[in-house]
Amino acid sequence: MIFYERVGHEGRRPSPFSWRIRYALAHKNFREGADFEVRPVRFADVEMVRQLSGQQYTPLLSDAGHVVHDTWNIAAHLDKRFPDTHLLLGGTSGQGPVRMINSWADKALLATLRPLVLADFPAVLDAGDRAYFRQSREQALGVTLEEYCADRPVKRAAFAAVCAPLEFTLQQHAFIASDTPAYADYAVFSVFQMARLGSPNDVLPTSSVISDWRMRMVSLFGGLGDQFPGYPRTAI
Numbered sequence: 703m704i705f706y707e708r709v710g711h712e713g714r715r716p717s718p719f720s721w722r723i724r725y726a727l728a729h730k731n732f733r734e735g736a737d738f739e740v741r742p743v744r745f746a747d748v749e750m751v752r753q754l755s756g757q758q759y760t761p762l763l764s765d766a767g768h769v770v771h772d773t774w775n776i777a778a779h780l781d782k783r784f785p786d787t788h789l790l791l792g793g794t795s796g797q798g799p800v801r802m803i804n805s806w807a808d809k810a811l812l813a814t815l816r817p818l819v820l821a822d823f824p825a826v827l828d829a830g831d832r833a834y835f836r837q838s839r840e841q842a843l844g845v846t847l848e849e850y851c852a853d854r855p856v857k858r859a860a861f862a863a864v865c866a867p868l869e870f871t872l873q874q875h876a877f878i879a880s881d882t883p884a885y886a887d888y889a890v891f892s893v894f895q896m897a898r899l900g901s902p903n904d905v906l907p908t909s910s911v912i913s914d915w916r917m918r919m920v921s922l923f924g925g926l927g928d929q930f931p932g933y934p935r936t937a938i
């Protein structure tokens with residue numbers, strides 16, 4: 703299998719969607735180098751991604767010559783192709799709730815996280831991608847990244863409110879999926895990875911059930927979540 707993911711400055715991996723699939727591959731016991739190969743893609747490599755998959759978003763998974771795009775489709779593909787190794791999506795009856803959590807991660811959690819991190823984000827991107835990223839995002843948002851991220855206390859409060867059901871869930875069990883993690887955890891964790899790696903400012907209080915879960919998630923699979931460099935300490 704070939705895993706195409708967007709890679710940032712000096713090998714950084716700030717892309718939330720890539721993290722879902724990195725964890726999904728580890729959950730299935732697939733190892734980089736042995737079971738899958740990683741092909742780095744830059745943000746500005748839009749045409750290359752289009753040629754491979756007919757659309758512009760990463761990650762992509764190429765399996766036996768078949769290219770799958772969209773993280774949900776990739777996770778479903780992995781469960782279908784490898785049904786005997788640790789299901790990600792909980793089988794037929796479990797898929798609906800996991801999909802709901804996946805949608806919440808995208809449309810509520812990520813949506814309220816972006817105004818907390820986007821102005822910091824260009825520093826973790828490859829130098830050649832920064833102008834493209836800023837221009838494409840500012841065009842879509844209609845304001846500068848700095849304007850979009852203004853009024854941080856207000857944005858932090860909105861993010862904390864969206865996190866309330868996650869906090870309640872993690873008071874009941876160690877992972878979202880239950881006592882052991884699965885795709886619901888990977889989808890939600892991927893958003894916190896974007897925050898951890900894409901900004902110098904933590905979006906969580908030092909001690910909380912969510913930050914404890916985040917540490918458990920970082921430590922999984924031999925410390926997978928810390929496998930790449932964090933936010934640059936000095937200005938780039």
Ligand SMILES: N[C@@H](CCC(=O)N[C@@H](CS)C(=O)NCC(=O)O)C(=O)O
Nearest residue numbers: 717718719758759760761772773774
């Ligand atoms: N719904 C897609 C979203 C993927 C996505 O937004 N990927 C980002 C990287 S994290 C991307 O490729 N962005 C390129 C762009 O916006 O031009 C999925 O789940 O795979």
